[in-house]
Structures are given as C-alpha cells and as structure tokens.
Amino acid sequence: xxxxxxxxxxxxxxxxxxxxxxxxxxxxxxxxxxxxxxxxxxxxxxxxxxxxxxxxxxxxxxxxxxxxxxxxxxxxxxxxxxxxxxxxxxxxxxxxxxxxxxxxxxxxxxxxxxxxxxxxxxxxxxxxxxxxxxxxxxxxxxxxxxxxxxxxxxxxxxxxxxxxxxxxxxxxxxxxxxxxxxxxxxxxxxxxxxxxxxxxxxxxxxxxxxxxxxxxxxxxxxxxxxxxxxxxxxxxxxxxxxxxxxxxxxxxxxxxxxxxxxxxxxxxxxxxxxxxxxxxxxxxxxxxxxxxxxxxxxxxxxxxxxxxxxxxxxxxxxxxxxxxxxxxxxxxxxxxxxxxxxxxxxxxxxxxxxxxxxxxxxxxxxxxxxxxxxxxxxxxxxxxxxxxxxxxxxxxxxxxxxxxxxxxxxxxxxxxxxxxxx
Ligand SMILES: [Zn+2]
Numbered sequence: 001x002x003x004x005x006x007x008x009x010x011x012x013x014x015x016x017x018x019x020x021x022x023x024x025x026x027x028x029x030x031x032x033x034x035x036x037x038x039x040x041x042x043x044x045x046x047x048x049x050x051x052x053x054x055x056x057x058x059x060x061x062x063x064x065x066x067x068x069x070x071x072x073x074x075x076x077x078x079x080x081x082x083x084x085x086x087x088x089x090x091x092x093x094x095x096x097x098x099x100x101x102x103x104x105x106x107x108x109x110x111x112x113x114x115x116x117x118x119x120x121x122x123x124x125x126x127x128x129x130x131x132x133x134x135x136x137x138x139x140x141x142x143x144x145x146x147x148x149x150x151x152x153x154x155x156x157x158x159x160x161x162x163x164x165x166x167x168x169x170x171x172x173x174x175x176x177x178x179x180x181x182x183x184x185x186x187x188x189x190x191x192x193x194x195x196x197x198x199x200x201x202x203x204x205x206x207x208x209x210x211x212x213x214x215x216x217x218x219x220x221x222x223x224x225x226x227x228x229x230x231x232x233x234x235x236x237x238x239x240x241x242x243x244x245x246x247x248x249x250x251x252x253x254x255x256x257x258x259x260x261x262x263x264x265x266x267x268x269x270x271x272x273x274x275x276x277x278x279x280x281x282x283x284x285x286x287x288x289x290x291x292x293x294x295x296x297x298x299x300x301x302x303x304x305x306x307x308x309x310x311x312x313x314x315x316x317x318x319x320x321x322x323x324x325x326x327x328x329x330x331x332x333x334x335x336x337x338x339x340x341x342x343x344x345x346x347x348x349x350x351x352x353x354x355x356x357x358x359x360x361x362x363x364x365x366x367x368x369x370x371x372x373x374x375x376x377x378x379x380x381x382x383x384x385x386x387x388x389x390x391x392x393x394x395x396x397x398x399x400x401x402x403x404x405x406x407x408x409x410x411x412x413x414x415x416x417x418x419x420x421x422x
Contacts, residue, residue, distance in 0.1 A: 002027060003396065005037035006371065009048030011363055012345065012379050019048065021369040024396035029363055039398070041391055047374040047382055049345075050362050051112035051394070052322035053352035056207075056240050056268045056306025058314075059116035059134065059144070060127035063098040064090070065311040076212060076277050079314035080151065080181070086313065087122055095130035096137075102310060103138050105320035108400045110372030110389045112142055115207065115356045117149035117176050120167040121157045128167045141394040145356055147207050149176035154191040156182050161194075168202060175199040177208040179220035180244070189223045196227040196237075205236040205357065207268070212241035214278055214287055216248045222256055225263040234264035238355055240306065242267055242291035243274050253292065261299045266355040269293060270308035271329035273315045293333040294340070304352040305329045305344070322348040323386040330383060338380065345379030369396040375404055377421060385420055 004021040011017055011029075018033040019026055028035075067086055071078045106114065118131045128148075135144045148167040150160040154177060168175065177195045179188030192208070199206045206228075211218040221239050228237045239260070245253060260267070269291045278289020296303050305325045310318030318324075326344040329335070335344055353361040360368040373391040376382040392400040406417040 001036050003038045006041045006043050009043030012049050026367050026369045043373045047376045049372050050349050051370045052110050053113040054307045055115045055304045055352045055356045056308050057114050057116045059099045060118050061312040062102045063311045075280050082313040092126050092130040099134050109321045110392045112370050112394050115145040117147040119151040120148050120164040121152040121160045141399050146172045147174040147176040148172040153182045155187050175204050175206045180211050180213045180218045188220050192223045193227050196231045200231040207238040210239040211244035213244045214247050218244035225259040228263040238266040238268050240268040243278050243289045245291045246289050261301050266302040268304050268306045270306040271332050273308040290332045304355045305347045326383050341380045370394050
C-alpha cells in the first residue's frame with residue numbers, strides 16, 4: 001500500500017514509468033507498479049517531470065508593478081531608482097502578501113523551488129524580515145532560498161556592507177552582489193573580492209548579479225572566476241545575467257570562458273527580463289543582451305534559465321511559468337536543434353536544481369516526492385505549448401490540480417475539439 005500512485009506517465013528521458021509515493025518520498029519508479037494506493041493519478045500519455053526550479057528571482061519586489069509608478073524608460077537603472085522609492089514606503093505585511101500571492105501562482109505552475117535575491121540596502125531590513133517569515137510559511141510546499149543582495153552597491157551605498165552582514169546573520173542563505181553598479185570598475189572588482197571572502201568565511205554559496213550591462217568592458221565575471229579559485233569556492237558560485245558577455249570581443253571571451261569553466265562557476269541568464277532591458281541605448285543593429293549560452297554549455301559550464309522578475313519595477317509581465325522563460329531563452333539563444341530544445345526544458349528543472357544545490361531532487365527512489373504532470377507528450381512539446389499543469393505534487397501532497405482544457409470548435413465538418421499536441 002502506498003499513498004499516491006502516478007500511473008502511466010512519460011518521464012523527461014522518454015521512459016514510461018509509474019511513480020509510487022509514501023509520506024514525502026518517492027518509494028518506487030518502475031513500469032506497471034501493482035501496489036494498492038490511497039490515490040491513483042492517471043498520467044497516461046502525459047509528461048511527468050520533477051518540479052520547475054527558478055534560480056533567480058526577486059520575491060521582495062514581485063507583484064508591485066505600477067507602485068508608485070511605472071518604469072517609463074524601461075531601463076535597469078530607472079527600475080533600481082523606482083524600487084528605491086517603493087522599498088521605503090512599503091510594509092513587511094504588504095511584501096509578504098504580494099509574495100504569497102506569487103507563491104500561489106508558482107505552485108499552480110509546478111514551480112516548487114525558488115532562489116530569491118533580497119535587497120539588503122535598507123537600514124530597517126524590512127525586506128529581509130518579510131522574506132524570512134515567508135520562507136517559513138511556504139516551507140511545507142515550496143523551497144525558498146534567500147540571497148543577501150546589496151541592490152544599491154556594497155560600497156556605493158554607505159550602509160550596504162554592514163546591512164548585508166546583518167542580513168546574513170539573520171539567516172539568509174547565499175551571498176549576493178552587484179559589481180557593475182558600484183561607482184567604478186575598481187570598486188566593482190573590490191566588492192567581488194570582499195563578498196567572496198565573506199562567503200568563504202561563512203561557508204556560504206555566492207550568487208552575484210554580474211555584468212548586467214551592454215558595456216563590453218564590464219568584466220567582473222573575470223574577477224569572480226579568479227576569486228572563486230583563490231577562496232576555494234569552486235562549485236558554489238553562480239554568475240547571474242552576464243549580459244556584457246554578449247557585447248565582448250570574441251578573443252577575450254575565448255580566454256574568459258576557460259577561466260569560468262576552471263572555477264566551476266554556474267551561469268544564470270534571465271532571458272525574459274534581459275531581452276526587455278538590454279540594448280536600450282542602441283539604435284540598429286540592436287543588441288539582444290543575452291549571455292553566450294551555447295558557448296558556455298559547450299565547455300561544460302552549467303547554465304540555467306532564471307525568471308528574475310514578475311510584475312515589478314523592472315518587468316511588467318510574467319506568469320510564474322518557467323516554460324515561458326525557457327521558450328524565450330530558446331529563441332534568443334537560437335537553440336533550435338532537437339537536443340537543444342530538450343535541453344531548455346532540462347535547464348529549468350534538473351540544471352537549475354543542481355545550480356542552487358537542491359537536495360533530494362528528481363524522479364528516483366528515495367528522492368522527495370515532488371513532481372508535475374503536464375498536458376504534453378515530452379519536454380520539447382512542453383516548451384512549445386507551455387501547457388496546463390494537470391497535477392502538482394509537493395513533498396508527497398497534491399497541491400494543485402487543473403482540468404485538461406481543450407477548445408471546443410463550432411466549425412461544420414471540423415472536429416468538435418482541438419487538442420494542440422502534435
Ligand atoms: Zn535579478
């Protein structure tokens with residue numbers, strides 16, 4: 001007797017298997033499991049995947065679009081200024097309320113683990129308090145990792161360093177940074193050194209907003225790679241955005257990527273936000289501003305897709321669907337070969353989970369019983385359709401269900417319903 005049996009689904013690698021769940025664990029993955037179950041979920045013909053993972057988000061700012069006004073220029077810098085106004089007037093309760101609503105969206109989309117940066121440039125550390133409360137509230141069904149993020153610059157903001165250390169003392173999980181926003185390149189490099197030392201001292205991972213710029217001379221990723229090796233942080237460091245790499249000289253990149261690979265750094269591009277923000281100072285040709293995804297993957301550098309923003313001062317859209325992120329990333333990085341399209345699905349599941357170090361993740365015996373049933377046959381179709389999440393299970397509990405939703409046609413001589421699988 002098991003608690004839940006998910007029957008007949010197709011796993012992302014194409015194999016068909018039933019999945020048996022007892023308590024919060026997967027107890028078996030095999031074809032034709034005969035055990036009796038408290039609940040049987042029929043996934044015949046449907047894709048059954050481990051949950052989606054977002055390795056880069058801003059939970060303290062989410063769903064605040066239009067408060068107190070919208071970002072008229074559409075640039076990163078106006079977004080930072082706008083957030084600077086909002087964060088001083090908002091309250092802990094309002095932040096938690098908006099974030100909880102976002103977490104509901106996430107759960108319904110099968111997104112069950114999120115690494116969120118939290119702004120530490122505020123003497124009251126309201127956002128940090130709010131997100132620590134939120135982390136506990138959602139823990140039974142959603143894993144939230146929190147990055148101490150000095151949004152206004154570790155050195156550029158006079159109390160940022162002290163407040164970032166306080167935030168880490170309060171229990172944030174990861175050391176963040178924003179070297180390209182410091183006043184000078186030298187300050188940016190110094191901030192990377194300082195933050196890597198802080199992470200090494202405290203035994204924490206690092207995830208920096210790094211070179212989110214169209215300036216080809218923004219080369220903080222080089223310092224991040226060197227400091228990762230110097231501080232012995234290999235395998236614990238991620239560089240988020242890395243958009244300046246889009247504009248860098250090819251010869252320089254050929255040296256740089258080898259350093260990044262040697263340091264065991266992961267890359268987290270955020271294609272929805274960066275296709276919106278980058279190239280705003282260009283006329284034509286207009287740069288896309290996405291980092292060099294395929295080139296890094298060719299060198300074995302782990303690259304995941306992050307969402308970054310949903311309905312906030314930087315990005316006006318977003319749905320908590322990591323398949324929207326994969327869909328945009330696939331287009332902008334021109335990942336059109338079948339294995340590349342499938343890899344885009346893997347990036348928002350397995351790769352993202354590995355990058356943020358999620359324990360017990362995956363569809364295997366002994367792993368946490370978290371999964372999502374999608375109305376698609378395989379990962380490529382899932383990216384194409386961004387389909388309904390028919391059932392979401394988190395830690396052994398069904399947390400969301402959705403009915404299959406085919407359109408009803410009223411055309412003479414044509415089928416009564418349209419199912420867009422192909
Ligand atoms: Zn970000």
